[in-house]
Amino acid sequence: MSIYGDYIKSVIRTVPDWPQPGVNFRDITPLLQNSAAFRKLIDSFVHRYQEMDLDAIAAIDARGFIVGAPLAYELGCSFVPVRKKGKLPFKTISETYTLEYGEAEVELHSDAFREGDRILVVDDLIATGGTMLAAAKLITRSGGQVVETATIVDLPDLGGSRRIREAGYSVFSVCAFTEDE
Numbered sequence: 001m002s003i004y005g006d007y008i009k010s011v012i013r014t015v016p017d018w019p020q021p022g023v024n025f026r027d028i029t030p031l032l033q034n035s036a037a038f039r040k041l042i043d044s045f046v047h048r049y050q051e052m053d054l055d056a057i058a059a060i061d062a063r064g065f066i067v068g069a070p071l072a073y074e075l076g077c078s079f080v081p082v083r084k085k086g087k088l089p090f091k092t093i094s095e096t097y098t099l100e101y102g103e104a105e106v107e108l109h110s111d112a113f114r115e116g117d118r119i120l121v122v123d124d125l126i127a128t129g130g131t132m133l134a135a136a137k138l139i140t141r142s143g144g145q146v147v148e149t150a151t152i153v154d155l156p157d158l159g160g161s162r163r164i165r166e167a168g169y170s171v172f173s174v175c176a177f178t179e180d181e
Contacts, residue, residue, distance in 0.1 A: 002044035063124035129160025
């Protein structure tokens with residue numbers, strides 16, 4: 001957890017019973033609307049990664065872009081979007097992952113990384129971990145080295161961060177919410 005983790009967590013809104021009964025949706029919109037909180041969020045990531053000699057930030061479509069772009073700018077490295085299937089115009093590689101009710105696919109431009117590039121994978125939150133794992137696998141297949149996976153929020157009760165660690169990737173989240181919070 002980040003030095004600003006408790007503060008960031010306090011700014012995130014919980015919307016009960018959305019998108020379905022029994023689900024507590026963790027809404028980052030208030031965090032984005034609060035300029036001081038958003039600055040602290042980006043600073044949390046910058047402080048963690050500024051000495052890690054990263055080549056690129058790979059951000060997952062679409063909310064990962066919110067953190068990934070300013071972080072890449074601050075760290076002086078490239079920004080690479082990991083997009084939903086069919087959104088990239090050039091030759092791509094793809095990875096399919098399982099959702100609660102089916103499958104989805106993410107893509108990456110085939111020339112996004114050079115062999116051995118050091119990559120940070122960023123998204124807004126980790127729930128079941130499927131999207132993050134798919135992105136990490138894509139990056140590894142393309143020759144990149146996943147230094148860490150990073151999110152604003154971890155929902156550890158859903159098992160995603162554990163699954164990502166079990167797959168051999170490091171996980172960092174600014175804050176975490178359990179189901180009863």
